Amino acid sequence: MTLTGTWKRAKIPIARKIHLKSLMLANASKKLEKEKSERDTEKNRVLKETVPELNTSSLSIQELQSMCKKFHQMIDSVDAERYDVEVKVSKNAREIDNLTQKVLDLKGKFKRPTLRRVRVSADEMLGAIAETTYKTSMDLRSHLKSVKKEDEKEHKQVEVHDWRKNVEAMSGMEGRKKKFDTGAPPQ
Known part of the structure; x- marks a missing residue:
């Protein structure tokens, strides 16, 4: 242990690392072969149990x-x-x-979307940077549409009629409503 309280890691030679890695790979391949043979035997056993032999x-x-x-x-x-x-x-x-x-x-x-690689030249990048600084410093009120305020008196001059007067004329039936009210057959 050193004075700072941390342990020094022992250095493993590269040849030893390669040897250990090859041993681990060999062991893993043996286990994979063993698992495959176990799966095959289990599959055959289940097939024999569930599917009887047929004599056709x-x-x-x-x-x-x-x-x-x-x-x-x-x-x-x-x-x-x-x-x-x-x-x-x-x-x-x-x-x-x-x-x-x-x-x-x-x-x-949040999930980040996958980004596509885009090739941009240095001139385009500088132009984009200059454009963004220009856009942020612009006066936003200069682009607003001007709206003229109308007098409120003009809006209040709308005539209000009694809807009950002249219902037949307003409905466009021109006297046909009377035929329905009296029950007279249409001609």
Whole structure:
């Protein structure tokens, strides 16, 4: 231990690091082969349990057809289950994404979009910098549209009529309303 209280790390030679890395890779490849053989044996065992061996040579045509129909029904049921599971998985994945987004929102961390690399020359970059400084220093009121205020008296001069007067003339029916009110048949 040194005076500052930190430990000095022992330096490992590069040859030793390479040797250790090769040993770890060899060990990992052995484990992968072992896992693959275990999966294959498990797959064969499950297939033997679930799928019995078929002897189709002694069956008649009707029996073979009924067996095919039975297999088709089994395939349809398995496909329906697979579809249901896929829908559940996709729904759960969407829900997980929404929840992680909510968690990130609560933490205040946001996903950054992937940025594309853009080639910009030095002149364009200087022009962009000069343009942004020019835009920020501009007077914002100079671009506003001027609006003239109208007198309030002009707005109040609108005539108000009684809507109950001349209803037939206003409706555009020109006396047809009377025919409906009296119950007279139309001509």
